[in-house]
Amino acid sequence: xxxxxxxxxxxxxxxxxxxxxxxxxxxxxxxxxxxxxxxxxxxxxxxxxxxxxxxxxxxxxxxxxxxxxxxxxxxxxxxxxxxxxxxxxxxxxxxxxxxxxxxxxxxxxxxxxxxxxxxxxxxxxxxxxxxxxxxxxxxxxxxxxxxxxxxx
Numbered sequence: 001x002x003x004x005x006x007x008x009x010x011x012x013x014x015x016x017x018x019x020x021x022x023x024x025x026x027x028x029x030x031x032x033x034x035x036x037x038x039x040x041x042x043x044x045x046x047x048x049x050x051x052x053x054x055x056x057x058x059x060x061x062x063x064x065x066x067x068x069x070x071x072x073x074x075x076x077x078x079x080x081x082x083x084x085x086x087x088x089x090x091x092x093x094x095x096x097x098x099x100x101x102x103x104x105x106x107x108x109x110x111x112x113x114x115x116x117x118x119x120x121x122x123x124x125x126x127x128x129x130x131x132x133x134x135x136x137x138x139x140x141x142x143x144x145x146x147x148x149x150x151x152x
Contacts, residue, residue, distance in 0.1 A: 008033065008120040012113060014071070015130040016106045023073065023106070025080060025098040027065065031087075033116050034094070038064055040119070049087035049094055061085065065096060065115070072110040072149075073103055106132050110149035117143050 011028040031048050038046060043060040047053045062082035071078050083097040109129060117123045125141040129150055137150045 008116060008123040010115050010123075010125045012069075012115075012125065012127045013130070014109065014111065014127060016103065016109075016132050018132055021102060021104050023071070023078075023080075023100040023103055023109070025069075025071075025100075027069075027096040027098070027115070028088070028093050029096065029115065030093045031091075033119065034061065034064070037116055037119055049091060058082070058085065061094075061096060065098070068113065068115045068117075069098075070112040071100065072108075073100065074105070074107050106152060108149060108151045110147070111139070112147045113141050114146040117146065 010030070013026040015024050017024055035046055035048055038060050041060075041064065045054070046057045046060060048057055048061070065082065066079075071080065078100045080098040080100045083099055085094045085096045087094055111127060111129070113125050113127060115123075115125055117125075121143055123143060127139040127141065129137045129139070131137070131150065131152045133152070135152065139148045141148070
């Protein structure tokens with residue numbers, strides 16, 4: 001098992017794919033933090049990213065993300081599809097993949113993201129948004145500041 005970390009951070013990439021007309025989302029989350037958050041919701045001993053991972057681990061992860069990440073595109077709330085996950089090379093974190101299809105014209109995206117903030121007062125969630133013309137915006141969400149938006 002990887003050593004515990006002293007900082008609490010997650011990363012999120014939200015990218016508009018013009019060709020596919022989709023918003024593609026990639027989350028990077030420390031496994032130990034995620035397992036602690038899921039255990040607090042009653043899903044204990046999931047063994048995420050190991051050979052012992054329980055069968056319903058993806059369902060628990062998807063549900064947790066749905067409770068903490070909300071996207072509005074062009075003033076309309078959207079649900080995303082949880083596509084799956086993979087373990088990082090160092091086995092300390094996982095990459096989760098989500099997608100919203102059928103977005104023909106991205107003009108504005110609003111993001112509410114409070115992942116792991118119920119656990120850690122010092123939690124930081126870094127979001128990188130790449131828009132239709134490859135414009136990049138960066139946001140840092142902290143406890144008490146979990147919402148921002150960008151217009152194109």
